[in-house]
Amino acid sequence: MSQEFKYIVRVAGRDLDGTKKLVPAIAEIKGVGDSYANAMVSSLKLDSRTRLGMLTDRQLQQIETALKDPNSLNLPPWLLDRRKDIDSGSNLHRIGSDLDFMIKGDLDREKNMLSWRGVRHSLGLKVRGQRTRTTGRKGRTVGVKKSSLQAAQAAQQAAANAEKK
Numbered sequence: 565m566s567q568e569f570k571y572i573v574r575v576a577g578r579d580l581d582g583t584k585k586l587v588p589a590i591a592e593i594k595g596v597g598d599s600y601a602n603a604m605v606s607s608l609k610l611d612s613r614t615r616l617g618m619l620t621d622r623q624l625q626q627i628e629t630a631l632k633d634p635n636s637l638n639l640p641p642w643l644l645d646r647r648k649d650i651d652s653g654s655n656l657h658r659i660g661s662d663l664d665f666m667i668k669g670d671l672d673r674e675k676n677m678l679s680w681r682g683v684r685h686s687l688g689l690k691v692r693g694q695r696t697r698t699t700g701r702k703g704r705t706v707g708v709k710k711s712s713l714q715a716a717q718a719a720q721q722a723a724a725n726a727e728k729k
Contacts, residue, residue, distance in 0.1 A: 570617040575624065576631050577660055582617025589616040590627065595659035600643055604630050607637045631659055 571582045573589075580589045590601040605612050608626055610619075619627075630637055634644060634657040641647050646656040646666070650673075658666050674682030684691045690700050 567618070567620060569615075573616050573619070573624065575616075575627060580616055582615060584616055585612065586610060586614055586616055586619075587612050593631070593659055595645065595657070595663040596631070600639075600657070603639055603643055604634075604637060607639065 569582065573580050573582045575590070576593050578593050580592055582589075584592075586605055587598060587601045590596055590604070591598045596604075602612065604627070608623075608630060610623060610626075635655070641655045644655045644657040645663075646658060648654075649656050671682070671685055675686050676682070681691050690696055694700065
C-alpha cells in the first residue's frame with residue numbers, strides 16, 4: 565500500500581511544507597527550534613531524513629501529541645523553554661499562540677510590579693542593558709533640521725544687533 569505524498573501538512577495549527585525534511589519542517593513552528601525538533605524526532609523514533617509529506621497520519625498524530633505534551637517524551641528539562649513556571653512550578657514548553665500569550669502575560673506582570681524591566685518595557689526603551697545614547701531611536705526625531713537651526717541662529721544675531729544699537 566503506497567501512501568500519497570502531501571505537499572502541505574497541517575501540524576499544530578500551522579501549514580508546513582511537505583517537501584522539507586522532518587527536523588527543519590517542524591522547526592518552522594513558532595517556539596520549536598532545531599534542537600527541540602531533533603530531540604523530539606529522535607525520541608519518537610522517526611527517521612529525520614524523511615520528508616514531512618511522506619509521514620503517515622499516525623506519525624503526524626504522534627508529533628501533534630508530542631508538541632502538546634512534551635513531558636511525555638522524557639526530554640531533559642534544559643531543552644524546554646519554560647523551566648519552573650511561575651504559575652504552576654512545572655517545566656513547560658509553549659508553541660504558537662500559547663507562547664505569544666505567555667510572553668504577553670510575563671510583560672504585563674513585570675509592568676504591574678513596576679520592576680525596572682517592566683518600566684523600561686512600558687517606556688519602549690531597551691531592557692537588557694544595551695546602550696541607548698546612539699541606538700534604539702526608532703520613531704523619535706534624530707538630529708536637528710538645518711533650516712530650523714539657521715532660523716534660530718539668525719534670530720539670535722538679530723537680537724544681538726538690536727542690543728548693540
